[in-house]
Amino acid sequence: MLSKDAVRRGYNRGRYVVGAHTPPAYVARVKETSATPGLQRDPITVGADIIASLRKVTDHVMTETADVVAWTRDWWAGSMMTETAGKPATPNAVVVRVSSVAQVQEVMRIANAATIPVTVSAGRSNVTGAALPVRGGIVLDLCDLNKLVGFDAESQIVEVEAGMFGDVFEETIQRDYKMTMGHWPSSFGISTVGGWVACRGAGQLSTRYGKIEDMVFGMDVVLADGRLITVGGYSRAAVGPDLLQLFIGSEGTLGVVVKIRFKLHQLPDYGRAIAYGFKTFAIGLEACRQIMQRGANPAALRLYDELESGVQFGMPKSNVLLVADEGPKEMVDAVMAISEKACAELGDRLESDAILERWLDTRYLTGKSAEGFTPSPGFVADTLEMIGPWRDLPAIYDEVVQAINAVPGTLAGSAHQSHAYVDGACLYFSLRGEVEVENRQKWYRQAWDAANAVIIKYNATLSHHHGVGLLRAPYMAASLDTAFPVLEKIKAALDPNNILNPGKLGLSDKVGA
Numbered sequence: 001m002l003s004k005d006a007v008r009r010g011y012n013r014g015r016y017v018v019g020a021h022t023p024p025a026y027v028a029r030v031k032e033t034s035a036t037p038g039l040q041r042d043p044i045t046v047g048a049d050i051i052a053s054l055r056k057v058t059d060h061v062m063t064e065t066a067d068v069v070a071w072t073r074d075w076w077a078g079s080m081m082t083e084t085a086g087k088p089a090t091p092n093a094v095v096v097r098v099s100s101v102a103q104v105q106e107v108m109r110i111a112n113a114a115t116i117p118v119t120v121s122a123g124r125s126n127v128t129g130a131a132l133p134v135r136g137g138i139v140l141d142l143c144d145l146n147k148l149v150g151f152d153a154e155s156q157i158v159e160v161e162a163g164m165f166g167d168v169f170e171e172t173i174q175r176d177y178k179m180t181m182g183h184w185p186s187s188f189g190i191s192t193v194g195g196w197v198a199c200r201g202a203g204q205l206s207t208r209y210g211k212i213e214d215m216v217f218g219m220d221v222v223l224a225d226g227r228l229i230t231v232g233g234y235s236r237a238a239v240g241p242d243l244l245q246l247f248i249g250s251e252g253t254l255g256v257v258v259k260i261r262f263k264l265h266q267l268p269d270y271g272r273a274i275a276y277g278f279k280t281f282a283i284g285l286e287a288c289r290q291i292m293q294r295g296a297n298p299a300a301l302r303l304y305d306e307l308e309s310g311v312q313f314g315m316p317k318s319n320v321l322l323v324a325d326e327g328p329k330e331m332v333d334a335v336m337a338i339s340e341k342a343c344a345e346l347g348d349r350l351e352s353d354a355i356l357e358r359w360l361d362t363r364y365l366t367g368k369s370a371e372g373f374t375p376s377p378g379f380v381a382d383t384l385e386m387i388g389p390w391r392d393l394p395a396i397y398d399e400v401v402q403a404i405n406a407v408p409g410t411l412a413g414s415a416h417q418s419h420a421y422v423d424g425a426c427l428y429f430s431l432r433g434e435v436e437v438e439n440r441q442k443w444y445r446q447a448w449d450a451a452n453a454v455i456i457k458y459n460a461t462l463s464h465h466h467g468v469g470l471l472r473a474p475y476m477a478a479s480l481d482t483a484f485p486v487l488e489k490i491k492a493a494l495d496p497n498n499i500l501n502p503g504k505l506g507l508s509d510k511v512g513a
C-alpha cells in the first residue's frame, strides 16, 4: 500500500533533519560565509528598537550573518549558484522564531507599523527562491508553530498548525487515527503542511487524492496588519467567490497561514500496480488520457520518457508507465481493469512488480534530477513542472526538450508525466547543464527562458505545483496576461504597504505605500 509504505520506508533513507530545515547537499562545499548578498536589492535594515520589540513578543530573534544565511537558505538552484560563487542569497535580515498564533499577530503589527518586510519561512524546501527575504527585514520562521490541534473523527477533518513537517504529520495521523491525507510530495519529510498550502503543492498520489487545494477544508490566516481571519469551513458552498482558494498558492504574499483544517481518508490496506512500455512518449500520453477519460483515477499514473526510463528502470528503449492504486479492493480492481485495457491497446506489459519496487525504493530520494550525471563545479540540475491540455502535450514535450537541448552547455532535457486529470496533465521536465562556473546563471536563465517561451506559446500554465517565487516571477505578467493586474489589485488591497514577501509571484518589490 502506497501511503503506508511511505511511512514504513521513511524519507530519503532517514538522511534528513526531522522537524526542522534540512540543508541541501551543496552546503558541504561552502567554506566561508560572506555578508555580500547575491539576491538582495537594497535590503531594509531592522533597527535596534524594533529588534528589542520583537524579542519581547517572540521566542527567539537571530541577527548574526552566519545565522541569517543558514536560516534563509532554500533548495533553489539559483541560491546554490550564487552561494557557491561566494555570495549567499540573502544575508541581510533578522530571523524571528515563533510558536503561537498570537506571536505571529504581534510580529505583523510591529512590522506593519514600521513598514518592514516580512518573509514567511518554513521547511525552506521550495525550489523557486520563494522564501528568500529579497528586501531584507524580518524572516518569520514558523517551524515551531507545529502542534496537531484536534481531529473530528466523524467528518474526518484534522486541525493542525502550519509549521508541522509532513513526515511528522502523516506518521501521527496514520498511527493515532488510521488515516492518511494522501498528500505525498517528494519532499514530504523536509516541508511543512503550511508550505504545501502556500505553494499549492501536489503529491505523488494526486490522481486519486487530489492536489493540496482539494484537501483544505478551512484555515486561519493572519493578515499584513495582524488581524486573524478564518476562511473556508465547508465541503462546498455558494456564498460568493471562494476566499479560501485566494490564499492557497499565495506564497506568503497575502497573509500568514497559521492553522489548517484538512480532509483525511481512511488508510488503505489494499493496493495493486501494473506497468507498460510504449514505443514513444506520445503513445504513452495517449494511454494516460484514455485511462483518465474512461473514468479511472489510479493514485499514481507516471509515464517516463526514454531517457528517464533508462535512468529509473534500466529500460532506455521504452517509455515506461507505472499505474498504481490503493483503496477498497472493489474500487482498485475496477480502476486497474480499465487501466489495463487502455494500456494493452497501445503498449506492452512489463514486469510490474520489479518496476513498482524500484519506484517505491527511490521515490523519496532527494537530488533525483541529477541522477545519471557526474556533478562537477559547473554542473547545474533543475526541474520544471507545468500543466497543459492533452491536445497540446505531445507537442509541448517535443518542443520544450528541443528548446532546452538547443541551449549551449545543456547535457540533457527529459520529462515524465507526473499528475493526470480528465482534461490534461502535468509534465515534469528535468534540465541538466555543465558550463564554466561563472556561466552557470546565464545557462540557467537561457534554459528557463527557452522552455517557458514554448509553454506561454501554447497558453499552458507555468507551474503545476512548485509555484513561482523568484524563479518564475519574470514570466508571470505574460502568462496571466489580462488577469495579472487583478492579482496586483488584490495584493494592494490586502497588503497596502507591500510588506508581505515583496518581489514574489512577479509582484513589485517596492516596500511602502
Ligand SMILES: Cc1cc2nc3c(=O)[nH]c(=O)nc-3n(C[C@H](O)[C@H](O)[C@H](O)COP(=O)(O)OP(=O)(O)OC[C@H]3O[C@@H](n4cnc5c(N)ncnc54)[C@H](O)[C@@H]3O)c2cc1C
Residues within 6 Å of the ligand: 074, 075, 119, 120, 121, 122, 123, 124, 125, 126, 127, 130, 131, 142, 162, 163, 184, 185, 186, 187, 190, 191, 192, 193, 194, 195, 196, 197, 198, 199, 200, 201, 202, 203, 204, 251, 252, 253, 255, 256, 257, 258, 365, 366, 367, 465, 466, 467, 501
Ligand atoms: C527534493 C524536493 C522534492 C520536491 N517535491 C515536491 C513535490 O513532489 N510536490 C510539491 O508540491 N513540491 C515539491 N517540492 C517543493 C517544496 O517541497 C514545496 O514547495 C513545499 O510545499 C514547500 O514547503 P516548505 O514548508 O518547505 O515551505 P518554504 O520553502 O519554507 O516556503 C515556500 C513558500 O511558502 C511560503 N510559506 C511557507 N509557509 C507559509 C505559511 N504558513 N503561510 C504563508 N506562507 C507560507 C513562504 O513564504 C514561501 O513563499 C520539492 C522540493 C524538493 C527540494
